[in-house]
Amino acid sequence: MSMAKFLFRRTLQGVFVIWGVVTVLFGLRAVSPGDPATLMLGQGATQDLIQQVREEEGLNDPIVVQYGDYLAELVTGDLGYSWRSEREVEAMVIERIPATLELAIAATIIALLIAIPLGVISATRRGSPSDYGATLFSLLGISTPNFWLGLMLILVLGVWYGIPYPTLSTGSTIPVGIGLIDLPTGRRAVGFGEAFMTLLTEQSFDEMTLWLKHITLPAVTLGTYFTALITRLTRSGMIDELGKPYVTATQAKGLPGVLIRYKHVLRNTMIPIITVLGLQMGTLMGGAVITETVFNWPGLGQRLINALSIRDWPLMQGIILFVAVMFVFINIVVDALYTYLDPQVSIE
Amino acid sequence: MISDRVKSNLRETFGESLLPKLGLVLLTVILVMAMFAPLLATHNPTRTGYFHENGGPYPPPGFDYTTTVAQDGEITQVEVTATDEHLLGTNTIGQDVYSRFLYGARVSMLVGLAGVTLALLMGVPFGLIAGYYGGRVDDGLMRLADVMLAFPALVLALALIGVFGSQPIRVPDPIVWAGFAEGMPESIPIPGSVTIVVALVTWVWFARVARGEALSIRNQEYVKAAKSFGTPNWKILVTHVLPNSITPIIVLATIQIAVIILIEASLAYLGFSGTTLSWGYEIETGQDVLRTRPWVAMVPGIGIVLSVISVNLLGDWFRDALDPNIEGSERGA
């Protein structure tokens, strides 16, 4: 079977999964307490107005008809309007994607850069102090809730050791959040793309530095769990792999250690790990929700929490749907990568 | 149910390393704290107003601070020092941090254990039946599992809380009811909907593991033999398939307790748990005063980390001793 055919089939499966997600979301909305029209209009709305909105939005139709309408809208790419702000959900989701993506990618990069060498060192020097250190770190990392970790990082680094970190004004409702306002200067940090463009066009590192300053703590907070998890997976996978006869054979032919560890053993260790990481993308998004709340990071997670607390279903659905699509997409990529990495797995 | 080989493996790995012992000790301490919270607590955890005479909350030892007060029309700096009365100080509304720490262990452990039990009850029968019978039931389960996995666990939990609400169920505290601990809260708030929600977002892992086990067991000779004697399927499931798939399920259950404790803490932190006697909630209240009263957020966080570590240590021990490759055993909140 060709790669194109494989991708086609996996995409079809993905569409099925997305349909399932949509259906679950619709079901949740349907059984959730509270009348949508009231939620849309606020508590003070008159009965007449509420009835009028119910009629317009099709809320008086049978549930099957509502479901059909909902699916039909989604197929045409219409995510509806936020009940509260009355803006298009699509726009509200899209404007928040870059911040979350930057955070998630930065966290993943931190995790991979630290965890893989750490796992390799831990596995190749079993029983050494560095192995114990790595084991302890990874145990702590998978056991620490990231919102608490974020707070402790702010406390220890920022408050106790005075390492400068950007913060919102103390009068704000979220005094510990970092957000994107640089307090001393009052400047607003821009996203990576814009900062990078400034770097190119004006040869000024200012925006880039500001961006780095803002993203470091949240990215470390979000990345710690993954660093710990990947360290554990790499260590145990690597130990299994190192026991295989081919490793002795590569040693016997005199291959330099770096090549044995990274080109041969690590590569084979990563094959199963990549699948686990694909499935962990959901966890990464869940972690982003919390991290964004702690650091007042203007991403999708923060918006999702806001939408949840005011029961803004269309917005909530839009965000969750986006996350689910990302998850499905990443896992298709992972599967494709798997067949590339492991020659024994032919595409069935 | 659990073979002698498994038992001796467990014993062997337990003796080999310090970590399982540490996990067991930690977990025992936390469980004792949770169970006997009314006896061990020094104050009613919900009573407010334990403030220093200078106005601020009591700090724990080492966290003394100064505050400004108006005295005789003058504004002066005064020292607020720790007291033996409140071992870990008090929080922003003057509640005893140590007593709340003990009661927080209750909620964490209760949700962890009850959530996992519920998830087991939902996932294992479904998985066993799907794996044993195969066909449409199996296809249905696997597709459903795919859909469930596409939701981040925490996000799905939040959405479900939106549906169920987050009202806790109040159950009389047996220790207080029996008259052993006076002045303690008379009822335990059990975050019922949170328990259901965490079970709903984790059961699918149990279903997948149970299915995999049933799938391989149904082709074993002894199952075929039982079938040829005309043993009914439900009996084969109960007497052969379930006992033989129990080991990996135990490993998964242990690790999922840790996951559930973390989800509960996150929900409470975001304000969706419905009880204020939760470590996550306590951290949320401490975050506003992180700079000036850091202990309020620190103490409950340590509680979460220690309980999750203890469960993870036991999980690692079980996994090393029983089965190194269980899907879903590396999955967090």
Next chain:
Amino acid sequence: MSEEILRVEDLSTRFFTREGQVNAVEGLDLTIERGEVFGIVGESGSGKSVTALSIMDLVESPGEITDGSIEYRNRDLAEDLRDEHPEAVDGEFVDLLQVPDRVRKSLRGTSFSMIFQDPESSFNPSLTVGEQISEAVEVQRRASANPRLSRGVEYSMTSLVASKVLSSRKFVTRESHERAIELLELVGIPDPVQRYDEYPHQYSGGMLQRAMIAQALAGEPDVLVADEPTTALDVTIQAQVLDILDDLQEETGMTILLITHNLGVVARMCDRVGVMYAGEIVERGTLADVFDEHVHPYTAGLLGSIPDVEQAGGRLKPVEGNVPSLLDAEMGDRCYFADRCPKAMEECLEKPPDLPGGGSDDHRAKCYLAAHPYEESQALPDGYFENERAEEVTDDD
């Protein structure tokens, strides 16, 4: 020419396991001459593979070489190390157990290489066979480009990262690629250019063993260690693989240390043989010494266990009993074979020295029978060792 290339003296390799200390190799002596095929033969569990791994420096934790010397003749290496490690150098010989790890590693592939028993698990499943052979070629290329042999092939993390970005920085070069194809052709693999790009699972067992020979030859080693090179193969393929080894040995004149439990293979390939039992070489000498003039009853037992095809319905006469556990605590200080030996005498309760065997000058045996004939009057009573063991068991309780 008859020049010694490898001199192993009093080599002991132990494994420190949970059950106790296992003496896998115990005071082993062995000399190998340049250009010969030396066979080590013994039952499984006799320590022959550990001997091979000890020479290759591939013994892994919990194993450790605890005693002895492995002296390797290499004039360049000796010159190279004379100043830095005078204690390890003796004339043209270098004691490999006294040089730093780095030097030991640098000899792998270029001075010593190894063929393993199971070709299917000895190749990395996710790289092409050709790539893996090219790596071995590249090790040789880079090592020979380096004037100081003891330096070995250096390859840093930075080079690895650079190779991911620039294809010109890849470890495997165009030259080694071409040489690998030549090697594949040399060991008789059809369509070598196409086969180069195939993965191990696309090869048959016999083909893969040939590929492994190609890989071992890539470094142009002084000594090739072949650990049971044919055991995992079909009988018909075994003969082909032995042919290839034989031809290559004749062409290149390399030295082979052949580890096997198969006396047929020994008879066919080897110039000299050592018979290994319980971590020791109990008898060694030329092929004729061991096959025709053997004195050790264990050698006799092994030879007796070859099915004699000429005898109708040839009976298999195995050596009765099992190889001892090699656990230090249970070994005692006697001839280790005494409990299985049909000719055990009272003096066998004391360890026999290495005695001349009566054949050629090289013929040695660790057995009192080499000094004097069997004396029935000295024989140990029947069931002597069973009783001894029974006593130990009751002691334990």
